Structure formats: structure tokens, C-alpha cells
Amino acid sequence: MPKSKRDKKISLTKTDKKGLALKQKIVEDVRNCVEKFSSIYVFTYRNMRNELMKDVREQWKPSRFFFGKNKVIGVGLGRNKEEEVADDLHKLSRCLKGQCALLFTDSPKDEVIEWFESYSCEDFARSGCVVDKTVTLPEGALKQFPHSMEPYLRQLGMPTKLERGVVTLIKEFEVCKEGGVLTPEQAKILEFLGHRLAVFKLDLRAAWIKGSGFERLDGKSEDNDENMNEDEDN
Incomplete structure (x- = not known):
């Protein structure tokens, strides 16, 4: 019986034992979700609000949102074709740049896209926020x-x-x-x-669906991911 891609052992960056154990758990959780759910979406976020994100998680149960260090999550998915735990997942891993996260779900793609396009929530802008209104x-x-x-x-x-x-x-x-x-x-x-100048918004960047593979959803080419500076990582 051929060996599962999920069983591949990938070395992580040198760190203390506690930090290494946490990274290994994240990698294992990501791989478990790859097996459990039929699709994965990379999304970016603006004006993150933990209390609002908590409500979003409730709306999407039993789907799973995954926030964490981009490089560690990328290890879980596979950083290249040799490391990926399922075909084409390394392309999704390349999209993990800047402020972003994953959604693991069994919901149909059209339903996911419609929800992300329609969802936004106004809130009070915080210190350090760039405002678009005088x-x-x-x-x-x-x-x-x-x-x-x-x-x-x-x-x-x-x-x-x-x-x-x-x-x-x-x-x-x-x-x-x-x-x-x-x-x-x-x-x-x-x-x-009472002026709410910040908008909490989630924007889809890319998707991976079992049986269909990788798809870009923000209109950019895969070359954009390869050319992005790795310093943008969380």
C-alpha cells in the first residue's frame, strides 16, 4: 500500500522544546483538517475584531478557521510539491503571505464566495488605523x-x-x-x-478543493505569490 503524503516528516526551524511541540501540533492539526474537510480557503482580513470573529466562527460551525504563523501553517500544507500532503496544496501554501488565515469547510464553493463577498461589519477605528474620511x-x-x-x-x-x-x-x-x-x-x-470608520472585512485569496485542486480567487496570478517578499509573513 503506497505511503500517505500526510505521513511525510518535515523538519521545523530550530527552537526550544516547548515552541517545537507547539509548531508540531499546529502542523498536525492542519494535516488533520486537510483529511477531514473537502475544501480549504485562504483569506485576508482587515480591521480584525476578536469579538466579531468569534461570531463568524459560530456562523460557520462545523467548519474550522485556522489562524497562526504563515510559515508553520505552510509546513502543514506543504511548502513545495515534494512536501505537500495532497496534490496542488503547495500552491495554496504560497498564498500564505501577510495577514491571512485558512477556512476548512465542506460548504459548496458558491456558498463560501457569496458569504465572503456580502459579509462586512462597521466598527470604531482604533489608534494607528488609517482613516478614509475627514x-x-x-x-x-x-x-x-x-x-x-x-x-x-x-x-x-x-x-x-x-x-x-x-x-x-x-x-x-x-x-x-x-x-x-x-x-x-x-x-x-x-x-x-459615534463615527464608525473601520470596516471588519474578510477577503478570499485562493481555494483548494478535493478533486478540483487549486484556484486563485482574487484575480492575481500564481507568479505574484512567488515574487512576494517573505518578510510579509506574520
Whole structure:
């Protein structure tokens, strides 16, 4: 009986025993999922929110989402044709660049693509986020804020004062500028104002389906993966 591709022993990078054991477990988990599920998808993510991702996992049960170090997951799939645990999986492994993860599922491809294209969730932008919108507040009363917040708003950089117990901007104030990187103070002000400038989104990059093999889903060629800098790895 021919030896299963899954039984191949692949050496991992030199590390301590605890770290090595964890990497070996990840590799084994990936290989178990390859056997268990009929298809695998590589997807990228923007503005990751753990609480929202938890809901996504619930929606997709019993499918399995897999986050981790790209290089270690790549070992589990097979980094080249000689190492791959199933035909064409090394092509999927090449797509593991930057912020990305895997979805193992038995759901039909059309259903997977439709869900990923339609899913997005707005949330408050965090410090360090690049915003795509300018938010400016006109001079005048800010009646949405209680008077007790006025000192804190000034600490955040807003030119405010109390006029007859009402929080008031004494001049026009630009909270953030399109293309700018948010400071912690700007992020907090936007949250107070209720402006959700971040979108949590998952985008499909590629797929591997048993019996069909590898397929690119983002319109890019396989050459893009080979030319990408490995420093983009998580």
C-alpha cells in the first residue's frame, strides 16, 4: 500500500522544546483538517475584531478557521510539491503571505464566495488605523455630551468650554483627516461621536478543493505569490 503524503516528516526551524511541540501540533492539526474537510480557503482580513470573529466562527460551525504563523501553517500544507500532503496544496501554501488565515469547510464553493463577498461589519477605528474620511466639527454646542465630560474632552484636544452648562466648541475642530493615522485621542473622540470608520472585512485569496485542486480567487496570478517578499509573513 503506497505511503500517505500526510505521513511525510518535515523538519521545523530550530527552537526550544516547548515552541517545537507547539509548531508540531499546529502542523498536525492542519494535516488533520486537510483529511477531514473537502475544501480549504485562504483569506485576508482587515480591521480584525476578536469579538466579531468569534461570531463568524459560530456562523460557520462545523467548519474550522485556522489562524497562526504563515510559515508553520505552510509546513502543514506543504511548502513545495515534494512536501505537500495532497496534490496542488503547495500552491495554496504560497498564498500564505501577510495577514491571512485558512477556512476548512465542506460548504459548496458558491456558498463560501457569496458569504465572503456580502459579509462586512462597521466598527470604531482604533489608534494607528488609517482613516478614509475627514471628520470636522463646527463651532457651537455639543449637546450630546453631559457637562461633566467637558474637562475630559479638553484633555483629548478639543477646544471646548461650558456655556450655561452646555459643552461648546469655541472654534471649528478637525477630529481627523482623510489618509491620516489615528492617535489614541482621535480614536476616543470618534467613538464618543459615534463615527464608525473601520470596516471588519474578510477577503478570499485562493481555494483548494478535493478533486478540483487549486484556484486563485482574487484575480492575481500564481507568479505574484512567488515574487512576494517573505518578510510579509506574520
